[in-house]
Amino acid sequence: MRDADGAVIYVGKAVDLRSRARTYFQPSSWEDSKVRAIVSEVADLEFIVTDSELEALILEANLIKRHRPRYNVRLKDDKRYPYVKITWADPFPRVLITRRMEQDGSRYFGPYTSSSAVHQTLDLLRKSFPYLTCNREITGQDERPCLYYDIKLCLGPCIGAVTREEYRAMIKGLARFLEGRGEEVIADLEARMKAAADALEFERAAVLRDQLQAVQRVVERQKIVSSAGVDQDVIAFAREDDDACVQVFFIRGGKLLGRE
Known part of the structure; x- marks a missing residue:
């Protein structure tokens, strides 16, 4: 989850992403102060599909370590x-x-x-x-x-x-x-x-x-995006009329570790 400035504020994983995302916007969940804070700040939601829960667990930990999102960092306390x-x-x-x-x-x-x-x-x-x-x-x-x-x-x-x-x-x-x-x-x-x-x-x-x-x-079982097992930063660009989108994918050891 990102805020209006594009900063990563929270990283999580879910087997059913649609259901998990929906819970954040249900009034019954707003009793949790962290959920209220996230909902008040989130402006964009990105997702990465993995092939197993093990891969998702390791990817989640790597993304938290890389971005140190404020609402994940608070988990340490x-x-x-x-x-x-x-x-x-x-x-x-x-x-x-x-x-x-x-x-x-x-x-x-x-x-x-x-x-x-x-x-x-x-x-x-x-x-x-x-x-x-x-x-x-x-x-x-x-x-x-x-x-x-x-x-x-x-x-x-x-x-x-x-x-x-x-x-x-x-x-x-x-x-x-x-x-x-x-x-x-x-x-x-x-x-x-x-x-x-x-x-x-x-x-x-x-x-x-x-x-x-x-x-x-x-x-x-882990998702391989490069059979060469190399470290790469891959830039993806898409354009339609006057709109354009650019993303950088961070690949380490042939596996996707994150993107911006």
């Missing part, structure tokens, strides 16, 4: 909105959903406008990045792993099935993915898989292969 938290200060970082940011050495992604979408996204990404969810102390010397290890939703650091360095490398990949840098994750996994195979570490190479295939399936 509102505990109702969720963040994805990676406890990076821990030897084996965990991935959590939280509604409060703290100065604790963790990395935070968000805020996001839909709690259910964040939960669904992490459920999907966990198949590609099987991160820890338990609270046990990780020594690498436990006799048995939990069920999640058996169903490939955890790498089993509790029994020493993965090293600290390997686990943190996986979490770095998850962080890059949340930043919309899926191609970098794939390139890194391919290099690590090849290195493991060259070193005759075939079990480790097989784990990396499975992770690579899972990530590729997720990335393939």
Whole structure:
């Protein structure tokens, strides 16, 4: 949503855009002070169609980071909105959903406008990045792993099935993915898989292969506007009689990240 000066004042996502936009202009919604403020200022509405809710979630976060719309920035002070938290200060970082940011050495992604979408996204990404969810102390010397290890939703650091360095490398990949840098994750996994195979570490190479295939399936769902995977600013121009419209599309890594 833009104001009369063209400045972005709010970024959101919706499965049904028509229904979502209509709610802003229904008197029953004006009891919310933020909705009243947005309606009083909005002069233009733009939309970008994505191929999945995961792509929409990442695009939403990138647009908020790029434009810092005033009504999204205010979400940082509102505990109702969720963040994805990676406890990076821990030897084996965990991935959590939280509604409060703290100065604790963790990395935070968000805020996001839909709690259910964040939960669904992490459920999907966990198949590609099987991160820890338990609270046990990780020594690498436990006799048995939990069920999640058996169903490939955890790498089993509790029994020493993965090293600290390997686990943190996986979490770095998850962080890059949340930043919309899926191609970098794939390139890194391919290099690590090849290195493991060259070193005759075939079990480790097989784990990396499975992770690579899972990530590729997720990335393939995202909208590609350039098969070359390049960074571009594309200018589009349309004219009819005395009216003209110009837009700039920002493409990074072959994906559309925004437009003005």
